[in-house]
Structure formats: C-alpha cells, structure tokens
Amino acid sequence: MIVRILGEGQFRVDDTATTELNHLDTALETAVEHSDEPAFQAALTGLLAQVRADGSPLPPDSLEESDLILPHQDSSMDEVRKLLTDEGLIPG
Amino acid sequence: MLMKGTAARMGVMKRVQLVFKAKANKALDKMEDPRETLDYSYQRQLELLTKVRRGVADVATSRKRVELQMNQLQQQANKLDDQARKALGLGREDLARDALTRKSSAQGQLNDLQGQYAQLQAEEEKLTVASQRLQAKVDAFRTRKETIKATYTAAEAQTRINEAFSGISEEMGDVGMAIQRAEDKTAQMQARAGAIDELMASGALDDVGGRRDDIQAELDQLSANSDVESELRRLRGEIAANTPKQLEGGPNGDGQAANGGQGQSQAQSAPYAPPAPLAPPQQAAQSAGIPVSDLPSANDQPQDGEGS
Numbered sequence: 001m002i003v004r005i006l007g008e009g010q011f012r013v014d015d016t017a018t019t020e021l022n023h024l025d026t027a028l029e030t031a032v033e034h035s036d037e038p039a040f041q042a043a044l045t046g047l048l049a050q051v052r053a054d055g056s057p058l059p060p061d062s063l064e065e066s067d068l069i070l071p072h073q074d075s076s077m078d079e080v081r082k083l084l085t086d087e088g089l090i091p092g
Numbered sequence: 093m094l095m096k097g098t099a100a101r102m103g104v105m106k107r108v109q110l111v112f113k114a115k116a117n118k119a120l121d122k123m124e125d126p127r128e129t130l131d132y133s134y135q136r137q138l139e140l141l142t143k144v145r146r147g148v149a150d151v152a153t154s155r156k157r158v159e160l161q162m163n164q165l166q167q168q169a170n171k172l173d174d175q176a177r178k179a180l181g182l183g184r185e186d187l188a189r190d191a192l193t194r195k196s197s198a199q200g201q202l203n204d205l206q207g208q209y210a211q212l213q214a215e216e217e218k219l220t221v222a223s224q225r226l227q228a229k230v231d232a233f234r235t236r237k238e239t240i241k242a243t244y245t246a247a248e249a250q251t252r253i254n255e256a257f258s259g260i261s262e263e264m265g266d267v268g269m270a271i272q273r274a275e276d277k278t279a280q281m282q283a284r285a286g287a288i289d290e291l292m293a294s295g296a297l298d299d300v301g302g303r304r305d306d307i308q309a310e311l312d313q314l315s316a317n318s319d320v321e322s323e324l325r326r327l328r329g330e331i332a333a334n335t336p337k338q339l340e341g342g343p344n345g346d347g348q349a350a351n352g353g354q355g356q357s358q359a360q361s362a363p364y365a366p367p368a369p370l371a372p373p374q375q376a377a378q379s380a381g382i383p384v385s386d387l388p389s390a391n392d393q394p395q396d397g398e399g400s
Binding site for chain 1: 102103104105106107108109111112113218222224225228229231232233236255256258259260262266269270273
C-alpha cells in the first residue's frame, strides 16, 4: 500500500499496518468533526509518525499513485476540512 | 460537516485521496485523444516546475529581507545599550531608562523575526525538496510518455496513460499546494516585515545610521558641555602657568577678557586673558563713568560668572 504525506512524499507501507493506521485515521476524523484541537494535533502527529515508522520512502522518480493521502504535518484543522472537499486546497 | 451518507466513516486518508483523484480525472476527461493528454500534462508539469523554482527564490528573498532587518535591529539594540550605559555614566538615569525601554522593544521585534526566519528557512527547504522530487517525476513521465507514444495502440494506451498521469498529477497537486502554502506564509511575513520597516523609519526604534534620535542628541549635548568644561579647565591651567603678568594689563586686556568668557571663541580671540579675574575691572570701569563704547568690543554683555 502506498501512502502520501502531503509536503513530504510517498511511503510504501506494509498492508499489515493498515489496522493501526485506520484506527489513528478514525481518531483524526473524529477530532476534526468535533473541532477538538488537542485531539486533532495528537491524532495527526501520531498518524504521520506511524506512516514514517512503518513505511519506506518511494524513489522520487516513481509515478505510482497513492492508495491513501494524508495532510501536511503542520496542517490546521481548517486546512484539513478544506482538503476533504474538492473546492479546497488542491490546485487545478 | 461531511457526515452525509457513506462518507461518514471513510477516514481522512481515503477522502483526501478521492478528492485528488477526482481532480486528476477531470483534467484527463477534457482530452479526446489520450496522447494529447500526455503532452498537455507534460506542459503543465514544466510550468509547475518553473513555478516551484520561483517559489524557492521568493521565499529566499523574504528570508534575506528578514535577515537584514534582524541585523539592523541587533545593531540598534547594541547602540541603545551603549547609550544607556553612557547616560548612566553622566548621571542621567531618565535617559538610560528611555534607551533601555527602546532596547527592549527592539529586542522583542528581534525575537519575533527570529521565529519568522526559522519558518522561512523551513519553507525554503521544503520547497527545494519538493522541486527536486517533482523534477525526478517529470523526467520519468517524459520517458514514459515517449514510450507510450512510440508503441501506441488504442487498446492499451488508455490504461497506461492513466497510470502515468495519475501518478504525476498527484505529485503536482502536492507541489501546487506546497507553493500555495509557502506563498501564504511569505505574504504574511512580508506584511509584518513591512510593518517593522515602518516602525524603524518612524524612529520608534531609531534606524542605525539614519537620522539622529533624541536620546543621542541629548547625550551629545551633555558630552559637548563636558568637553567645553574640560577645555576651559585646561585653558585656565595653561594661562595660570604661562602668563601671570597679563593679569595686570590695561583696559585693552580687560575688554578682551570681558568679551570672552564662553568656550573656545575666547581661547582664540584672547588666548592670554583669563576670564574670571578680569571681569571686575570692566565693571569698575563702567561704574567709574567710562563710556562702555570706549572699551574694545564692549557692546557685548559682560559674561562673567557664565560658562563655568
């Protein structure tokens, strides 16, 4: 499975890590839904750290598509909300 | 917010990915011939590469501007510290206080700028890495594009093009966002840098090498006064040592001495006439009925008692 962390690049993550990642991802989503800033920070940091720890970076010239995409490390909750709608941050 | 229907428990990761994919497909669907898509996308990639490189340069420019301001503020803080020291040495605690207050304000601005500088540096690094990654992917895409075109058969083309295209367009979305974020941050900091420039121009922090500030003016005045005092002492010492006979001089010497009495002009016009002891004879002359105009340079008011 390939995971992209925005602003950092792509990682190949073993499928066995999926359960843990999903767990953290759900925590992140819940935090955003409840506008819970401390929980949001903790969940985002935890999720990204997990991807970096479990994954190995893809070579820069790889043209593979990611299975999952994660927000920037320093994202605000607002930014993440916009990322989840297609009028948001993604240019053209 | 996005709790509607099946999107409710999809997770952030999956939803962001879907949004990316939707964007990529929209661009792809515009083209009738899949091969056109390749060239179109390649053009976009090159444009984005140019843009991200310009972004790196812009951030670097902002970083340098902040660096320049930091240097100016540091110089200013040092100068104000010197002024405070000097003012205290001259017994002017009020001036010292004033200088230290301004120093503290300059120091606050400096701390703020240090934070901005670190942020800009990080942003510059991120964009540089992003531009290198995009360059590698654009090169890979070009190779694949040429291969696909050379071996083009309608049957397989669409799939292979889609693969190459979605891989690169994801990167482009990522890099595009990175540029946008860097631009936003830079714009914020430029606004703050502009505010600091204005603050320095206003004299609130007093620009180094610029116009003279009031603390410095007062210190200069104090120090000029004390220079005059020490010059006077020196001259008196010289006179006392070298020309004791002049003390008994006639009205000529009296008048010159009375005319002097203030600072260095006296030293030039009447080098041998000590001011204080000679003033009384002039007063004596006036009270004795001698017209004041008869005394050389006596149009000036008597200066005895002043300047010492």
